[in-house]
Amino acid sequence: MTTWHEYIGSGLPFPAWPYPVRYGNEIRVTSDVLVLGGGIAGCHAAINARRKGVHVVLVEKGATKWSGHGGAGVDHWLNACTNPCSSVTPEEFVESVSRDCDGYDCGPPLYINAQEAYDTLLDIERMGVRVRDAQDEFKGAAFRDDTTKLLFAYDYKNRIDIRVHGHNVKPCLYRELKRLGVEIHDRVMITALLTEGGRQGARVVGATGVNTRTGEFHIFSGKATVVAMQAPGRLWTFSTENRSMWHDLNNSGEGFAIAWDAGAEFINLEKSWPAMITPYSYIPYGVGNASNTWYGTPIVDANGKEVPWFDRDGNGLQFLEARFQPSPGQKFILGPGQHVPHTYENDPRILAPDLSERIRKGEFVLPLYADLTRLPEKERRAIFGLMVGNEGKTRIPVYDIYTKAGFDPDKDMLQVPVLPIDAYAKSSGVNYWAGKSMPLLRTGAGGLLVDWDLRTNLEGLYGAGGTVSGAGAHSTAATCGRYAGRKAAAYAITAAEPVIDPEQTHREKDLIYTPLQQKKRSIGWKELNAGICRIMQDYCGQYKNQETLAAGLRLLGELREAEYSRLYAATPHDLGRALECRTMLTVGEMVIRACMARKASNRFLSFTRIDFPAMDPPEWHTYLPIRLQDGEVQIRKLPVDYHLRPPYSASYAENYWLHCEP
Amino acid sequence: MSEKTYMLPNQPTPNRAVDFNPDKCNGCNRCAEICRNDVLMPNPEKGKPPIVLYPDECWNCGCCVQECTHPGAIEMLHPLNQSIVVIWKRKETGEEFRLGMKNPPEPNDKPAAG
Numbered sequence: 001m002t003t004w005h006e007y008i009g010s011g012l013p014f015p016a017w018p019y020p021v022r023y024g025n026e027i028r029v030t031s032d033v034l035v036l037g038g039g040i041a042g043c044h045a046a047i048n049a050r051r052k053g054v055h056v057v058l059v060e061k062g063a064t065k066w067s068g069h070g071g072a073g074v075d076h077w078l079n080a081c082t083n084p085c086s087s088v089t090p091e092e093f094v095e096s097v098s099r100d101c102d103g104y105d106c107g108p109p110l111y112i113n114a115q116e117a118y119d120t121l122l123d124i125e126r127m128g129v130r131v132r133d134a135q136d137e138f139k140g141a142a143f144r145d146d147t148t149k150l151l152f153a154y155d156y157k158n159r160i161d162i163r164v165h166g167h168n169v170k171p172c173l174y175r176e177l178k179r180l181g182v183e184i185h186d187r188v189m190i191t192a193l194l195t196e197g198g199r200q201g202a203r204v205v206g207a208t209g210v211n212t213r214t215g216e217f218h219i220f221s222g223k224a225t226v227v228a229m230q231a232p233g234r235l236w237t238f239s240t241e242n243r244s245m246w247h248d249l250n251n252s253g254e255g256f257a258i259a260w261d262a263g264a265e266f267i268n269l270e271k272s273w274p275a276m277i278t279p280y281s282y283i284p285y286g287v288g289n290a291s292n293t294w295y296g297t298p299i300v301d302a303n304g305k306e307v308p309w310f311d312r313d314g315n316g317l318q319f320l321e322a323r324f325q326p327s328p329g330q331k332f333i334l335g336p337g338q339h340v341p342h343t344y345e346n347d348p349r350i351l352a353p354d355l356s357e358r359i360r361k362g363e364f365v366l367p368l369y370a371d372l373t374r375l376p377e378k379e380r381r382a383i384f385g386l387m388v389g390n391e392g393k394t395r396i397p398v399y400d401i402y403t404k405a406g407f408d409p410d411k412d413m414l415q416v417p418v419l420p421i422d423a424y425a426k427s428s429g430v431n432y433w434a435g436k437s438m439p440l441l442r443t444g445a446g447g448l449l450v451d452w453d454l455r456t457n458l459e460g461l462y463g464a465g466g467t468v469s470g471a472g473a474h475s476t477a478a479t480c481g482r483y484a485g486r487k488a489a490a491y492a493i494t495a496a497e498p499v500i501d502p503e504q505t506h507r508e509k510d511l512i513y514t515p516l517q518q519k520k521r522s523i524g525w526k527e528l529n530a531g532i533c534r535i536m537q538d539y540c541g542q543y544k545n546q547e548t549l550a551a552g553l554r555l556l557g558e559l560r561e562a563e564y565s566r567l568y569a570a571t572p573h574d575l576g577r578a579l580e581c582r583t584m585l586t587v588g589e590m591v592i593r594a595c596m597a598r599k600a601s602n603r604f605l606s607f608t609r610i611d612f613p614a615m616d617p618p619e620w621h622t623y624l625p626i627r628l629q630d631g632e633v634q635i636r637k638l639p640v641d642y643h644l645r646p647p648y649s650a651s652y653a654e655n656y657w658l659h660c661e662p
Numbered sequence: 663m664s665e666k667t668y669m670l671p672n673q674p675t676p677n678r679a680v681d682f683n684p685d686k687c688n689g690c691n692r693c694a695e696i697c698r699n700d701v702l703m704p705n706p707e708k709g710k711p712p713i714v715l716y717p718d719e720c721w722n723c724g725c726c727v728q729e730c731t732h733p734g735a736i737e738m739l740h741p742l743n744q745s746i747v748v749i750w751k752r753k754e755t756g757e758e759f760r761l762g763m764k765n766p767p768e769p770n771d772k773p774a775a776g
Binding site for chain 1: 666668670673674675677678680681682695696697698699700703704706711713714715716717718719721722723724725727728729738740743744745747748749750751752753754759761762763766767768769770771772774775776
C-alpha cells in the first residue's frame, strides 16, 4: 500500500490533504537577520549570524535537517589552502584560477573560500562531522598526513583538497542551529523580497513566503537579509520521466527572481554550458568512471586491458602514484567539481585523450569497466567506502544499495556506461561518464554581484552559495555563508528598524494565490515547466543571435499572459510548484536579457553568438552587470577585477583583512 | 484485494521511489517530516506507512532511509532507466550482475569508512 495508486485501487476512501489548509492566513515573523534558504550556505550563515548574539530567522522551502543541494553529504572539502599541510597560499590559488578563468568569477567569494575553507572545516568538526581519519583506517596511505590525520584528494603533494566523512554534515548543522536558538521555518517557499517603501532598489527589509503544506502567507521582516537559495536548476531541462536530475527539484531559482524584482544586480547570467546531468544521465557517482569522486580509478576494457593515463604534456604515466602528483612544471592540481575551465595550468592527469580513436580501431573493446581491484587496498577503500559513502547522494543511493545488492569492490568491476564513442575522449570535466552531455540541454550559471562584504548592491541584502556568481561548490557555499552571516549580523546590530510596506505585501499576496482558482482548460506545473524549457532550449541554446533571443523573450512574455494565467494548483504543495513556474519565467527573462547585452562571443561564459562570432574581443572582456531600475533593464560595464580596484585595494589579502571581521 | 476496478490514470514515473515494509514501519513519519520535496504524506490511518504521493519529485538522495530508526522499514529504489545499467562483473568468474536482478548475489556487508 505504498503508492497512491495502490491506496486508491484498494478501495479505501480518497485521502484528504493531511495538513490544515489555511489559505490567506497571515503569519508575521520578525528578525534581526533573515536567512533565506536552509541549505549549506544558509545554515552556515544563520549559525554565524546567531553567534553575534542577534535574533536569526531561517526560512527553508523543504526541511532544513537534510535540505539543500549539498545537504545529502560531502566527500571533498576543496581549496582549503590554509590547512597545515597545504603548499599553496590563497594568493597562489586565486592567481592560478584567475588565469584559467580569464579573470571571470575570481572575486571576493573565491579568495574568501581559499582563506576560510579550512576554518569552516574545523567549525563543522566541532559540530560533529568527522573530518580526519581519527580511527587510523587509512594509516600509511599516501594521501594521509600522520600528524593531523587529514586525508587528501587529487594532489597528494600540494594537499589543498581534503577528503571528509561528510555524509551527516546537514544534521550536524541542523543540531547546531537548534542549539544556538535559530528560529527555523520549514516548508515555506519565499515568493518576494520586501523593500523600504516597496521601492525597487531600496533597502531590503524582509520577505514574503507561502507554506507549502498549509498555504499560509508569511511576512518576514529583517534588519539584514542573506539570500542563499541556490541557482536555478531546471530552466533548460526538466523531466520526471527520464532521470536523473542533478539539481534538487527545489532549485528553481527563487533567489534569482526575488532579488531581481527588488533591483539587485547580477553578472554572468549569459553563461550556460551543456548540462552534464540531463534526463538521460546516470546515477551520480554510481557508474564506472575515473573522475571527481572516482578520480584515479583504473579503467579496463571488456578483455581486461587497462587504459593508460597521461600527463598534460602527453607523456604516459608509469606508476599509479603519479596520477596524484602534479605534472612536471605544474604548481598544483585544481580539484574538479568547480566551474573552472580545464586548462593546461590546472588539469589533473587524464586517461588516454585518444581513447575514442583507439576504441574505433579495436584496440580497446567496449564495454569498459572501473576496476577498483587494481588499486591498493587503501586507495580502493578511499574511493568506494569513503568518497562513495559520503559524497552527496551516495551513502544510501550508491554505497548502501550497491553493497546490499552484492557489489564488492574487492572482487567486482563496475561497468562504464555505453556511450557514443566520442564521449570517451574526455575522462574528466565535461563528461565524467555519469552524464550524457547534450548541447541543447544546458545548465546556467552566474548570479548576484557581491562586494568584499558579500553584500549586493541593495542595502541590507547579502548573498552566499549558488545564488552568488562563482560561489556554488560545497566548501565555497559553506565558507561564504559563514562570512555573509557574520557580516549581515554586524550590519543588523546598528541598522534602523525595518519598516514593511503594507501595499507591497498586499500586492504579493494577491498574486500568489491566483493558481488556486479553477480555470477553463487549466494547465499543471509540470507541463508549464516543460514549455518554459522548450523556449530556452530553442531560443537561448548553444548558438544565439539577436532575433531569436528577442523572439524567446517575447515567447516567455506570451507564456506568462496565456498558459501561466491558466495554471491550476489543487493543494498547497502544488501551489509552491506553480509559483516556481513564475520564478522560472522571470529567470528566463533575466538570462535572455543578459545574453542580448553581450554582443561578442566568450570562451569562459561558453557563449556563442552567430551574429557576433568574434571570440573574446578585448573591449568585451568585462562583466555586464544587469538589474532592474523602475522596471527598466539597466546594463553597465564593470572590469572583471573590480574587486581589486578603487574603492578597494589592489591586493586580495589587504581587502580580505579589511573586510573579514573575524 | 478489492473486487472493484477503478478508473486510474497511468502511474507517475518513477512509480515507487521508496518502498515500505509494513511489518517493520510503525508510521512514525520521521521520513515524511524530513523529505526535502515533501514526497511522502502521512497515512490517514495512524501507525501505517506514509503514502508516496509524489514519486516523480523524489531526488533519490536517500535521506529518508538515513533518518529512519527502524531498520528495514524503508527502502529507496532507483528509477528503472537508471538502475538497469548499473552492471558489474566479478573478475574471478566473469559473472555479470545488475541492480534489481531476479536472483541477486549475497549482500556485501562492509560498512562505509569511518
